[in-house]
Amino acid sequence: MADNGKIAKSVIANIGGSENVENAWHCVTRLRFNLADKDKVDLDAIKNTTGVMGAQFSGDQFQVIIGNSVDDVFNEVEQRLGGTGSAKSSPAADGKKESLVSKLMDIISGIFTPILPALAGTGLIKGVLALLVTLNWMSDKGSWYQVLYMISDSVFYFLPFFVAVSAARKFKTSEFLGLSIAGVLLYPTMVNAYNTVSGGGKVAPIKLFGILNVPYVNYTSSVIPIILAIWLLTYVYRWVKKWMPDTITMMFTPMVTLIIVVPITLVVLGPLGSYVGTGLATGISWLFVHAGPLAGLILGATFPLIVMTGMHYAFVPIIMNNFTVLGYDTTVSPINFITNVAQAGSVFAVAVRSKNKETRQLAISSGISALLGITEPAMYGINLKKKKPFYAALAAGGIAGAFVSFFGVRAYAMSGLSGLTALPVYISATNPMNLLWLVVGIVMSFILAFIFTLVVGFEDDEVKTATVAEKSATPTKTIGGVSILAPVQGQIEALDQVNDPTFAQGIMGKGMAIIPENGDVVAPISGSITVLPDTKHAIGITGDDGTELLIHVGIDTVELHGQYFEPAVKVNEHVEAGQALLHFDLAQIKAAGYDPTVMIIVTNSADFTDVLPMNESGIIYPNEQLLMGIR
Missing domain, CATH: 2.70.70.10 (Glucose Permease (Domain IIA))
Incomplete structure (x- = not known):
């Protein structure tokens, strides 16, 4: 068993020490770092550390692939770093410019990764509730249903609060000022006015300076408006603090900052973010409706490659936005599910065909992990090393991706890990065939990957046998x-x-x-x-x-x-x-x-x-x- 403390110690030492770390966090399988100087990283030393599956730069983000024990390793890392909530310098402090795409991906990953566990837990509860109601095992009018539904919907409804905290940490600004802005967006005055207007009623308008209308927008479950607001908060807060006298800055810097940021958010950034989100969801939905099989084929055949770069978290805001606007996600969630199963199919084929005991054991354990939604052990431990099983999984994922896209399979809640435990989020009382088509796609993906791997074969690990002399x-x-x-x-x-x-x-x-x-x-x-x-x-x-x-x-x-x-x-x-x-x-x-x-x-x-x-x-x-x- 790998020593988490030793892994953390080795990683920190070989990324240039704690002083070279500007920010650190983790996802389901990887440690993620923003570093002041990338040249200080000893990549080979990290890759050779026992317990590390791989390491790579993805844009300006450094990732260390750990696997299932990443949470325990990160706890050791955080202890040695002394907390990761504040950076020692800005990302551009060393004079190196980040590409716009790289910076954007890094921001998205840093904002959404920390809140995924909350979304996954509550999303699965919502899926289980749908299953219980569909099977008539629970009434949607009962007290237990109401309590469980409140739990399942709480994080998603109040999502701007969660995003505000995470974004404030990523942008290195005040989390509590961020929460204050989110509180304005979800204040009863705004929520009730939107509900009234959308229901055909009339509400007295809010006018700033007598001329600027504050649009009544539904900010519940939204993500883009609050991210734009926190981004603005970062710059305004720094600017105000520069000229505010030290003797009164604690009280008046937050006050002046909120007076500037909140009106701009309500009049400009909030509505803009809402319209962008609606347009994005509508456009993607249109693409999958009119070119579903082709889009599913391409995404299904390439999604594991996206996972390898660590950029699959860039899809999280798209998924969340789809839930907010459409009420479901028919794009990334189903594709991610079937490609994970394809990795499992290939690695189980390796387990069946390999004559090496250690390879078989690793293949079986990583295959089970892949079925549950964590594919890095299967990809890095078996399939990528042997190459052909990985290509087989890509082919199977593409075919099954086209299938689920053709039938418009939908996820109705966030599941976190796209594995067998996420099946409940695909249950719908109004669309009973949805789960069936997903299951067919899963079986198809697994069997195709299994068969393709057996057909194309792979180079088996040598089985060492002792000679008579030995x-x-x-x-x-x-x-x-x-x-x-x-x-x-x-x-x-x-x-x-x-x-x-x-x-x-x-x-x-x-x-x-x-x-x-x-x-x-x-x-x-x-x-x-x-x-x-x-x-x-x-x-x-x-x-x-x-x-x-x-x-x-x-x-x-x-x-x-x-x-x-x-x-x-x-x-x-x-x-x-x-x-x-x-x-x-x-x-x-x-x-x-x-x-x-x-x-x-x-x-x-x-x-x-x-x-x-x-x-x-x-x-x-x-x-x-x-x-x-x-x-």
Whole structure:
């Protein structure tokens, strides 16, 4: 299992350190960064970090592909960055110009990614409610329905508030002033007046300066008007703050800013954003109605490529806008769904055909993940590496995309992940065939990708088999297991007692700890040195029998950067059990304030039935049996 803390530490170190990070956030599978200086990134080092699936620049945004554990890794990243809500400099502070398209994509991604979980959760509730009502398992007049519907509709109805906060963070301005503007757009005066006018009634107009009419526009569930308003707020707030005296700026800068921004929003930006949104939704809908199969074919065959660049989040405002204007999305949501399933079909075909056990295991797990809507493990772990399965998935996605577009399949709510758990958002009491056509498209996409992959084939990973000579050279194992000796002299301690959660919780594997009495470290098994970092505080050994061991000297001693450590071996060197590996200055390490406890970890513990300590306590000496790995 990958160590999230180590992943975060490696990523931050190899993107130029925390001082090079202007902004950081994450989506479902990726860490995303805005960096002050892109030239400081060591791309190869990040890609070679255990637990990282890939890394790339997408425009001026740097992305590190993690997979399902991205949330846990981001928590570690955020702790090390000390918070990511404010940038240290503007994106153009280094004098480099961003392209307009790149900047726009970065803004869209940064605004909408943080609010997707709320939209996904409430959207799925709305889908489940539709299913329950359709099956007559719940009445749409009952109390439970009303409560659940309020939950499901709350985020979407009050979407300008959520977008205001996210946009303010992205534009680096006051979140609370942003909320104030959103509050004006959704104030009962505006909402009630719009409802009255749209129902054919009359309402007294609001006139500014006696000449400027404030149009009554429906801003519930809207996204473009509030983004434009927050964008204006950013510049006005900075401008006012420049000339406002420091003694009164706390009170009067917000006041003057709102007096300027709100009227401009109500008269110009709000209506403009609303009209743009309506036109955009109508235009896209027209395209899919009149050229549906062709549009679906093109988008279905290219959507995984868009996902690879990380720019699929640019479609989020289009999807939201479609829900606001049309009440459904018949464009991106269904296409995203069937292309995810196509990736699963290809990767399951790899699992069926591959003769390599590890490849099969990875293919099955990543295939299940793809069916649930997370395709990066399947794409980066299997399909892209083998190329032909990826091409098969593109072809299947294009064909199935044309099919669902031809039948006008619609998503009626935001689902977050486009996988099997999102099926409820395609249920409609007035359009019962909608779900059926989607299911047909899903099955078509999976089967086509599966068959195409089997037909075109792929280069399988080599299956390593031991020769007769290798088998005869395997050391004798004691009582059906692997004997692991003590590498240092000292007091035995249970691993769960060490003052490091990573080791104590067994995240790295099973093992034991020794509180050392001197600084001499010897090999606990015979094998090859596979790990010896520049900091020299740890040594990894792969035994001749396949046992993988990590000897880690001290807690947080990596911070010593190799001081007080003298290795006696090199990477790839073969050592015999009992051979000297390392010497460390125990007194100096203690004097520097570090815990010198030595951890001995079987990092491939999963390959053993169990790893048992031979003694629970007491003094142990080098070359005495410490652990027994039972196969």
